[in-house]
Amino acid sequence: MYARMPDVAGTGWIAVMPIKRLELAKTRLRGAIPGIEHDRLVLAMVRDTLTAVRSCPVVRRALVVTDEPAMVAAAADLGAERVPDQPDAGLNAAFARGAATAAGSPVVALTGDLPALRPHELAAALTALGRHPRGYVPDATGTGTSMLAAAAGVDLDPRFGPGSAAAHEASGAVRLDGDWPSLRQDVDTVADLAAATALGLGRYTAELVAVAQYGGGRPR
Template structure:
């Protein structure tokens, strides 16, 4: 699907409310910065994918909107308490007929070539998803032009997306599958190789930085 110009949609919660299960992985004073660092690394990898031409970040977090705009994202205002799937649908509605790929903002080890391979694997199928490292969640959901994204993220989302008709896409894409919800997830992402912003933050936490 080279040259089709994918639009990536990535929701980002208010930093104070995000990644509650990850609290304790770094000192409390660095938690919000860790969440933002992961979002920055995710976005940087997404924008480095040659198949992606735009990135829409759905957020009502001012710090995230500013930091991600510096990397090239376009901000879509979020609606408070609307939820993850509503945010993704809101962003997808602004894709102007382009194919849409939805990703969460917690893929700090993401490699652009793995995202490229996953999008290419969709081929001519209308809609597909990549399961996360646990096999139960969803790391990526993609839809061709004119096809409703129909996001169903949340507990058991891989099964929910399969039931909705999305095709499961399988490949050797560990950095795409490794989302970070817990300290163990962060360790797994670190083993794969973190992006620059997250690596610097984790290094600062490890060596007593502020």
């Protein structure tokens, strides 16, 4: 587990992460780790993402938009705040709901499928935004979005979904490029999970992979 780094003067990003009901999330990953229930894998990836976010020196608060009971408990355990979701409202509505709660602060939108995320890479990407009002980081494929950020007082205007990188650029968000492989590597497929594993998974997802590979019983 990453150690919490000290706060940096002049920073105060609010991270927003919407989380679906576990049984509905990441359906293409079903069976990705033999012998491990799908819900446990999804929750582990969210926990690793949130742990890294909470350890980022420029993130002041983390808001999890969810109505998933297991995630409500996990968020509290990891020092995040829960924002109630609206059933069937969709991903972008959940991002907007969380951003509205953080009004007056700069907001960074992230999905909960970045189990290899390194806090310093997230900090570097947010720093790279500079004076731009909005910016995004494309995912490893170049077509999706792994991070969207908006300065204080600027509408987040999330456009996640198929082709979101182009949609965010068309909306005026600046593309942010840097050496941030762990920030770009979201996990939707078995191949994505293998790529994240090669980068180095966070504690919770790594434990599940280790159990599947080497046995040793159910991780705590």
